[in-house]
Amino acid sequence: MTSHLGLMALFALFVSIVFATLTRDDPREQVRFGAKLFAAFVGAGIVAGWVLYPLPF
Amino acid sequence: MRATAADRVQSSTTTYLVCAAAWAVPGAGHLWLGRRQKGIIFLIALILMFLAGLWLEGRLFPFEPSQPLVALAAFADVGIGIPFFVAKAMHAGSGRVVAITYEYGNAFMMVAGLLNMLVVLDAFDIAQGRK
Numbered sequence: 001m002t003s004h005l006g007l008m009a010l011f012a013l014f015v016s017i018v019f020a021t022l023t024r025d026d027p028r029e030q031v032r033f034g035a036k037l038f039a040a041f042v043g044a045g046i047v048a049g050w051v052l053y054p055l056p057f
Numbered sequence: 058m059r060a061t062a063a064d065r066v067q068s069s070t071t072t073y074l075v076c077a078a079a080w081a082v083p084g085a086g087h088l089w090l091g092r093r094q095k096g097i098i099f100l101i102a103l104i105l106m107f108l109a110g111l112w113l114e115g116r117l118f119p120f121e122p123s124q125p126l127v128a129l130a131a132f133a134d135v136g137i138g139i140p141f142f143v144a145k146a147m148h149a150g151s152g153r154v155v156a157i158t159y160e161y162g163n164a165f166m167m168v169a170g171l172l173n174m175l176v177v178l179d180a181f182d183i184a185q186g187r188k
Contacts, residue, residue, distance in 0.1 A: 007113070007161045011168070014106040018172045021098045022179055 005046075012041035066186035079180040081138040083173045086180030099176050106169040107137050107144075115162020116152025117144060130163070136170025 020034030067075065067090075079086025084099030118130040135141050144150045150166070153159060182188045 002113070002158055007158065010109065011161070011165060014102055014109075014165075015168065015172070017098065017102045018176070021095050021102075022175060027094065 008045050009042055012038050012045070016041060067184040072181060072184040075184045076177050076181050079177040080136070080173065083138065083140075083176060086177065087183070090180065090183050092183065099173075103137065103169050103173050103176070104140060106165055106172075107140050110162045110165030110167075110169060111144060111149050113158035113162030113165060114153040114156040115150065115159060115164075115166050116154075117141065117150030117166065118163075130167055133167035133170045136172075136174045137166070138173065141170070 016034045016037040019037055020030045024030040024033050075086045075089050078089055082100070083103035084096040084101075087093075087096035087099060089096075117134050118127050120131045121127040152162070156162075179188070
């Protein structure tokens with residue numbers, strides 16, 4: 001659980017839940033938007049990780 | 058259908074009391090205004106996020122005016138409200154810099170505080186009848 005990927009996913013989960021609850025009123029919309037946000041956060045984190053991978057510093 | 062507290066525009070005194078409650082206990086403002094589902098989600102998610110930060114050995118930063126970045130981090134930490142002071146009183150959140158999860162712990166606690174500030178602003182808007 002304390003791997004970088006696991007902690008990043010946990011962080012993304014908390015932020016997605018709060019943002020989705022803040023910005024949507026209908027529970028079904030909240031779940032849908034929260035899932036999209038979570039996927040976007042984790043996907044962007046993985047892409048950024050691979051983009052930065054070749055950098056020597 | 059009975060109108061909830063959120064459906065009415067609150068007086069300015071009540072609005073500021075709602076904001077103070079929302080800051081002190083995450084989700085309390087929404088619960089006060091009758092938005093029970095949102096209030097419970099904020100209460101659980103933000104407190105769990107803050108506790109995760111403590112578990113990850115992050116640091117609750119002190120207000121240090123001579124170090125602006127530390128003071129800003131402290132400002133973010135205190136955004137979570139009463140849990141910050143409870144953790145301080147229990148001598149939790151001293152932070153262990155050599156822990157591999159230290160920076161994650163800091164990020165979890167600071168972001169929990171900042172998200173709670175957004176929740177306070179949302180409660181303010183609801184109390185003003187804007188949402």
